[in-house]
Amino acid sequence: MDLSKIKMVVTDMDGTLLNSKHEVSNRFFEIHDALKKKDIKFVAASGRQYHSIIEKLEPIKNEILVIAENGALVIEKEQELLVTPIQQDLKDELLDALGKIEGAHAMLCGKYSAHFDGKSAEFLGQLKEYYSNYKVYENLYDVTDEIVKIAVYHNKSAETYIYPAVKSLEHLLKVKVSGPNWVDLNHADAHKGYALEKVMRQHGVSSDEILVFGDYNNDLEMLQLSNFSFAMANAHPNVKKVAKYETLSNNDFGVEHILEKLL
Known part of the structure; x- marks a missing residue:
């Protein structure tokens, strides 16, 4: 495996760069300094909101590029490079459908703030990990913000309880199981x-010049863009099928392990 041509490193956050405690290692920040000296660009690509990603990568926030909300928002040095919102006329239709799923909690994700309804209040302690900027509404139908993603949470299993109920919407939207408890709904082009x-x-980066890491279904499309795509040991089986290589788990510094080989 010859990594000598790599110009860009792209990694998912949860289950990939972050350990199970949602932490970025000091080891990674040291590696990033070495990547920077070699003019290798770092990209964080996550289903998280922009501010939540930046909080995790605060020491290097002005040196990286961020793909947030599953690709609906791309920002570099606080400049928006791409915004792909959900069609406004679909929002109410989606809220109607999601409201019929027992145990599901929907969040409307604007570019810089998430919107919860009062019924999700008991989950706010958990949800704050992923949505640091948020507002609570009595009725989500009242939200007028431009929405880039609808995230749906289930405390047991998103794949079992939410995905079957929204799978029929795949002709209108990008529907992704993005974690054990999450399904994300984005514009069809927002991934x-x-x-x-x-x-x-x-x-100006080609498939031979980019290194990509991921662990869940919302990473599949970006993994397919690289000739050096890595599934984490803890990855979903679908990811292991698509990725060309496998690395250690997120708790065993799987990303750092490969980046040290690159350096």
């Missing part, structure tokens, strides 16, 4: 692969 392809074109 990590679409956003990363734009970033690669802008920076």
